[in-house]
Amino acid sequence: MTIWRGHKAAVAALMLTASFTTPAMAGQTKGFVVSWFNQAEYADPQGRDCPHGVNDGPEIYYRKELSAIGMSHADVEKYINDFLDMSKFKQTIPIAQMRGRINGKPADAYAIPTSVPDPHLKLVEGPMGYGFNLDGKVGKNDFTDPETGEKGVKNQLYRVIGCINELKTHTLTDRPPLQLNYWNVLYEQMPAWLVEIDGVDDPKNNKDVTITITRAFEAPSKDSGGNVATNLTFSSDPNPRWHNVVHGTMKDGMITTDTFDMNMLGDPFWIQEFHFKQAKMRLQIDEAGNLRGFVGGYHAWFPFYWQYGSEGWGVDATNNIDLPGFYYALKNAADADPDPKTGENRMISSTWLMEAVPAFVTHPDDRRAELTPTNEGAARGK
Amino acid sequence: MASKGKLLFGGVALLIVAGAAVIAFPELTGQKAKKPADISSIAGGPTVLRRLTQTQYQHVIADVFGNDITIGGRFEPDIRDSGLIEVGAGKVSVPASGLEQYGKMARSISVQVFDKAHRDSMVGCKPASPNAPDDNCAGQFVSQVGRLLYRRPLTQEETANLVKGAADATKTVGNFYGGLQITLTTMLQAPQFLFNWETSVADRSHPGQFTLNAYSKASRLSFFLWNSAPDDMLLTAAEKGELDTKAGFTRQVDRMLVSPRLEAGARAYFADMFNFDGFNNLSKDPTIYPKYSFGLATDAQEQTLRTVSNHLLVKDGDYRDLFTTRDTFMSRQLGAVYSIPVPKDAPGAMPDGWQPYSFPAGDPRSGILMQVSFLALHSHPGRTSPTLRGKALRETILCQKVPDPPGNVNFNVVQDTKNPAYKTVRQRLEAHRTQPTCTGCHKMMDPIGLSLENFDSIGTYRAGENGSAIDASGEIDGVKFDSAEGLGKAIHDHPATTACLVNRLYAYAVGRQPTKSETEWLRADLGKGFAADGYKFKPLMRRIAISDVFFRVIAPDPETRPTRQASLQGAAQ
């Protein structure tokens, strides 16, 4: 009862105060629901990212890899013809799948990608890439961030995917095709990700802000226009596993955070769980109240392979990604967390573009209704 | 193109018409009540054969066969007449395509009633042989179910016909339950089921007058109060003659008024009065209003009906306060449109996701006119229409008819071709207010709707339009206000508001427009009673239901010379 009265009073206070302040800014917690979270890639307008073009399609790499395991030229040609034939391609699947060789015996190329010799995928060679200088050093392999100009940016994941046609962006604003398809299919089933930003008293500069990222009990939803619905109420899961809090600073409208670890629940068909180490984040809130920013950090690289490797031939052939090559490229590009026995790096630096739209975030378990400024409240101030 | 001469005439005629329109409904603009007439001198009205509405059909099926029976098929659209679908129900018949659909629904219901899961509980007896006719068992089923479906015991002839039909069908399809299933399918297409019949008999307590027979009384009561067929108790009371005494039917009325089923009846009335069926064909542009969906429309109707039901039935509130109250209910989807949080665990939150919500004092929203249902229903797909909202308020809340525009209105005069781009709707409708041919009618509508312009086409609040602040001042019948809240107060105080409810509720209950003498009685007697009761809804329902006038009918008019209609019918056959 007390809580409800308090809530009412708070709502009343909100309505009254909101009517006297500039839009959406007066020391209240802002709530958002994430509408996009995928790798941040830079399609260089000058074409420096993939100077040798994008990676080959299956017509080429199958030809190479099948020849390499001793298939005759005639058989390879027949294979390629069947592969391109709508009525016959199905019979080519087992051949592609079992093109690995271990001690001369066929092996599943997707389950054991090392059974196929490294085809050496083309990697990103350009100088620009989104992200953060995660380790404080500026090395030869590093990028410069196109928006902040930060040097020493670590984004090895981008290096691997940025020249694979279905995984790369092609303009400065488009979405990478395969990631977009997965996202669209899974979005309304995955748990919603919630972002709360506390301490934004001034629209441009705030010394101390706190960003909390949690998952919701509800799944997000899209509206009739096909976009993520705004102003819905979500309840934040208090489960500490997916509870991330980080301190930041806002300067000239840009929030940058301290280093933190970020753990979030994904989806088995995407990345089942995200565990970023030594991560950093930067965020901006636009005039409409939407959030946009980047999260960069080190992450285990194997799940990035397995997202597609577990699909196997479907991704390999129809999305033109030489999966064994993808495996090798990730492995070789990994740049952190060496295995104590083998010395091989188990984690890879990565940067992710995050966008979010306004939402109400409530905290059911600690019985506290978070209130966030709304467009309606802001509008009344006018 | 209309000549100038014609135009002037048309314009003048319009003004006269418009003037007349305001005068035409004296009883609705609050003239002083005349002395109440002697109630026994109030002639009743004719009986009306009403087709079951969609919700009535659904309720009857649920009552008789259970809530788990789904109805597959498409309902014939209900028609609205005199502001109510319930009155339109007395003006429609069943087209062939409609009967075809009723057949599909009947089939789908029968299949479920006779499936293994339901059969034994639905059919209270077992046939002697599963593959042969059994007239006894068939007769039992037909009588029991028929009594509930037809809302009266079947005649011997009806029973005999159906039993014979069941036997024939059993022989054709080869099994008893199959034959009975087909019989039920037929019963669900029969006019005795599809229409609500009113049979008149001589009124022994008022020689020379007529009243409804007991079963017709039962039907009228239960469709009025519960929007469904009479239950077994009411039918039994009818059979025993209890409904033929005032004490008897008062007892039943009081039973029905405290039943939880009253809510269904009240909801059905208000959904009809508020024209909520319009949502079925409402579309909004998804690019401009992405938050709108059929789901939102459903929640919007539910919000208003919950508000009304809670206020009138649970809190026994004053009807007029519906236009000023800040108390309502919210769902998660509505919260996104109203821009308020809807926490799962808020006090009073129900498992179905609804929770009580009160707009704080000073909030621009109050009353049901500022809920999404009213605002969205009476708007265009892409923008608001003060004219539509004003017209809707006049017609659905105040029972006032706005005349149609005459032919050949010259819109050329209206257009300022030099500056067609206006910023706010108020500016665009300037011509409605200044051109003589337009003002007559538009002054009845636009000033009402313009005060609601802070709410867009789906009811979202906005402070401005295209960068200009919205001026929410308005006026209705001489009462000026500077905000939508003022509009709510003006409606609260408007004499037509309560008069409209009384008239319309009565029309709903009897399925037709009230007669002249009934109208007098409604204003003088019921209207006064409604005020004395503090404008509470349940007492008003009770006053109508137990009044001597309610069941009074006039004898059916004798067979007249065949009309052109009937002769065309003959030709068509």
Added chain:
Amino acid sequence: MNVTQRLADLAPNRRGFMRGLLSGAAVTVALPFLDCFLNANGTALASGAPLPTRFGTWFWGCGLTPGRWEPKQRGAGYTMPDELTMLSPYADQLSIFSGFKTFLDGNGLTPHQSGQRGIITGTTGKEPDPSIDVLIADATGPNTRFRSLEVSPMGNPNNTISRRSNSIINAAEASPMALYARLFGAEFQDPNAADFKPDPRIMAEKSVLSAIKDSREKLSGQLGAADKARLDEYFTSLRQIEQQMTIELQKPEPLAACTKAEKPNEKPVGTDVETTFANHKLFAQILAHALACDQTRVMNISYTDGASSLRKVGEPTTQHIHTHEDPIDDKLGYQPGAAYFENQIMLGFATLLETLKSVKEGDGTLLDRTVVMALSECGYAKQHTLESIPVFLAGGKGSGKIKTGIHVAAAGEPGTRIGLTVQQCLGLSVNSWGVGSMRTARPLTELFV
């Protein structure tokens, strides 16, 4: 969900493997070329009777732009006017009627309705007579499974101009899927099936249903005149249902090419230009099939509602609002915004004609034996005028019953003259039609064969 499986299934469509799924590809209903009920030459029914002539109405709201749709020449061989250029391929089958109007005779004007009501039923009074399609269906279609079929491409069952009376309004089908199920669902008898077995369920139902008539006398006896008339209408409908069942119980004539059409996918319903056009196209295809297979001989299509709610996606203004608010363009001399929608509507009409024409029947096409009366409800929407309401007659050239391709220009004559002419051409014995100023006994003899 097994994403691998889905990818594999879609492998033939290598590029954009999932993109098509979510946006919904356009679907057309494949129509076979039909030779239903034909004798060996294809010129008559197998039974010897001539191929039936069908009738349809096609309604749209908010009229056309005056001056842009009336041909300059009278009679045959007119030049197709600006607003109707997309109908040029059907010029020889298209008669245009200009200058015909609806008289109100003191009845109130219901905007966007009275104009159509007068032409379609012969009166704008409170008790309109049956619409012309009902009269024609009663006369020509008692032996078809459905007396008539009504559809609304905007998805609203209330969008219909077909009525027998005020209490019998023929509601429109709102979804092509639903129409398809009605026509080709379980009750559809495949004419080419090897063996025909009447469905015992229908036999039994028909028999029990017929017994409802036995209570007619007793039920009517207690009713007043108005209610009795409505009960009579119910029994008229019952009779039509019995006829429908009778047909469903008969072995249909073997039809060389009559096969069940492909089921359409459920499409979104809406009032924007594209959605309306797409759903209309689906309806047209299904209706063409229905006509050609003699499931009905009368169809009614309401392309829009009376006050046309057509609009462009993302724009707030409907066609109706355009007609009232758009200024007249100085150079063009008319409202371009309204004209855009009129264009779109005429494209929709052209699609219907194209669909009917694409179906070969006998020595011609389905269009040759279908007379479609297309009409609107006003002359100039901006002013709600009832002068010169656009009316067309399309098709029927090969029916031998009506002359086509003629422009008839009148000066303020009632639109019922057109309806009377059509009825007489189709063989109805009617000398006059209409009420009051809409009453006429003078058909347009230039259309007589």
